[in-house]
Amino acid sequence: MNASRDGRLGDRRLLRVVYSAEAIQRRVEEMGREISGAYAPGADILVLGLLKGSFIFIADLVRHVPIPIQVDFLAASSYGKERVSSGEVRLVYDPEAPMENRHVILIEDIVDSGTTLSRVMPLLSERGPASLEICTLLHKRVAELDWAVRWVGFDAPGDFLVGYGLDYAEDFRHLPYIGSI
Ligand code: IMP
Ligand code: MG
Numbered sequence: 001m002n003a004s005r006d007g008r009l010g011d012r013r014l015l016r017v018v019y020s021a022e023a024i025q026r027r028v029e030e031m032g033r034e035i036s037g038a039y040a041p042g043a044d045i046l047v048l049g050l051l052k053g054s055f056i057f058i059a060d061l062v063r064h065v066p067i068p069i070q071v072d073f074l075a076a077s078s079y080g081k082e083r084v085s086s087g088e089v090r091l092v093y094d095p096e097a098p099m100e101n102r103h104v105i106l107i108e109d110i111v112d113s114g115t116t117l118s119r120v121m122p123l124l125s126e127r128g129p130a131s132l133e134i135c136t137l138l139h140k141r142v143a144e145l146d147w148a149v150r151w152v153g154f155d156a157p158g159d160f161l162v163g164y165g166l167d168y169a170e171d172f173r174h175l176p177y178i179g180s181i
């Protein structure tokens with residue numbers, strides 16, 4: 001794939017394409033079907049995208065979910081690693097959608113250390129959802145997680161990945177494929 005469309009690369013170069021746009025689309029379509037099949041007819045489902053990384057994934061995913069759902073987003077504050085504590089988390093955008101007695105699906109771009117999930121999941125479970133599941137496009141499978149990840153698009157390599165929503169210093173999010181830098 002031609003890396004010249006990558007725009008502002010700074011000193012970073014794309015090393016290789018890890019998941020092509022076509023491979024991603026095929027998998028996202030399958031995931032939409034898997035999610036649709038997992039709920040009883042008439043279930044009240046809220047799909048929650050964790051910003052910013054999930055924005056492209058969730059946009060594609062929900063178009064492959066033919067059953068009725070609602071969509072909202074949340075954004076968590078990012079603290080430096082040394083300041084991490086699950087009690088410290090703050091939502092910089094808190095979804096307006098109520099969660100009580102609803103089936104909530106949290107959409108992540110990538111699970112790496114699991115820190116993000118361990119901060120956000122307790123906040124969501126406090127709100128009394130009927131069920132709370134995690135769906136991620138990529139999983140690096142390095143973390144010991146307290147929360148089961150129900151739907152995983154791809155088991156990802158340890159490389160730093162960009163594209164399809166994933167950034168390096170806010171660059172590369174717009175790429176239709178996922179590459180390593
Ligand atoms: P965790 O909190 O360590 O599990 O990491 C989750 C968040 O870190 C993701 O939502 C991404 O925003 C970011 N992240 C982790 N690994 C990568 C990567 O390889 N590329 C880009 N962002 C990443
Ligand atoms: Mg990020």
